[in-house]
Amino acid sequence: YFKTRKQMKGPSSKFHQLDNENVNIISRTKDCVRGIMDQNGVEGTARGYLTVGIVGMTAWRGFLVLRQIALVAVTTMVPPALTKGMKQEEFELYRRMAFFSLFGTAFGLVRGAMLTLSRIYKGYPAWVWGKTAEYANSMESRTLMYPILEILFTNAFAMIVQLVIFMAKLNLVDVLMMYLYIAFILIVSTFLTYIMIILTKLMGPAAIMYAAIPLNVLEMLNIIAIIEFVLPHFCQQLPPKAMETLNPVASRVNFPASKICMIPEADLDISPNAAYMGLMGFKIIVITESLLNSVGLADSRSVLA
Structure with a gap:
């Protein structure tokens, strides 16, 4: 329908037929938009339920983040469980980083909800x-x-x-x-x-459905590439003492010890953390050196489990 008249061949009646079809398409599109914007229609009701779900989920996640912010705010001294492996100066650094990260998470929640609601109510894609x-x-x-x-x-x-x-x-x-x-x-x-x-x-239009499968396959290959090539590039093997402590835990669930690696504290300025990533038999566990130093090897077993 987007071909110009210069590109079309045939009698002029075809041009009028094309114009009429375009008018019909525009008319049907407007009717569809009116149905979506109609608060009393089925689409309007569905949009209302969707909005309630989005706002409710955002509020719940926001409550969890605010609870974490409050916990960080009242925790000014090194917790007793971390006193052996962390100094007060290090704890203050991690505390500031936690504040920054949590406020960023809260901002991301509000921003994401506003963008989603603007797409539903104000036609943000149409404006763009x-x-x-x-x-x-x-x-x-x-x-x-x-x-x-x-x-x-x-x-x-x-x-x-x-x-x-x-x-x-x-x-x-x-x-x-x-x-x-x-x-x-x-x-x-x-x-x-x-x-x-x-x-x-x-x-x-069927191309959209045909493309869904290869796009999902590419996404899966991307995740596998991250597990096999990207993360190992930033990681190192666990220190000998850490391997002796953590390997028995991994062996209980048949997790390969070679897939447990550590991110050196000097390479990335990150807070103590650990993460698991896996897909279709490809898997890896990443532990930061700062986590091993802060909680100790004995408590790191719980993190690994």
Whole structure:
């Protein structure tokens, strides 16, 4: 329907037929939008339930984050269980990092809920689509511009916050990492959108369903690549004493000891943490050196379990 009249061949009646079909499509689209915006309609009722669910889940997760913030606020001294492996100065550092991380989590919850509700109630995607007309003319160009503008508008506030943090702490690495990540997402999103345009032209709307399987396969391969290549690049083998303590725990559940690694404290400025990642038999457990030092080897067994 987006072919111009110069590209069409045949009598002029075909042009009028095409115009009538376009008018019918626009009319049906408007009727659909009215049904969605109708508070008394089925779509409006479903939207109301969806909104209640989003707000309720955000409020619950926000309560959990606020409870953690309150716990960090009242815990000013090193807990007794950590006194052997952590000094007060180190605890203050981790405490400040926890505050920063928790406030960032709270901001992310509010931001995500606002974006989702704006998409439901205010037609945020339609507004972004309207903005594409300022930078492109053809339907294909506007479609390629859409993911670029949506990602930029969605992450604009976070990018400004990172700039403010850089000005306060002069932490150029974090700012560059975030901007490079957003640039990478822009390139990948635009490329995938272009591929979808080509596939839709060749196979019609069914191309979206056909593309779902290979896209999910690519996502699975991406996770496997992270487990097998990316994380091992940042990790080291556990120290001998840590291996003697943790390997028996891993062997009880047949977890390979070679898939337990440690991130050195000097390499990344991160708080004590541990994580598991697995998919289709590929798995890894990552433990930070700061965690081993802060809780001790004996308590690290509980973390591993």
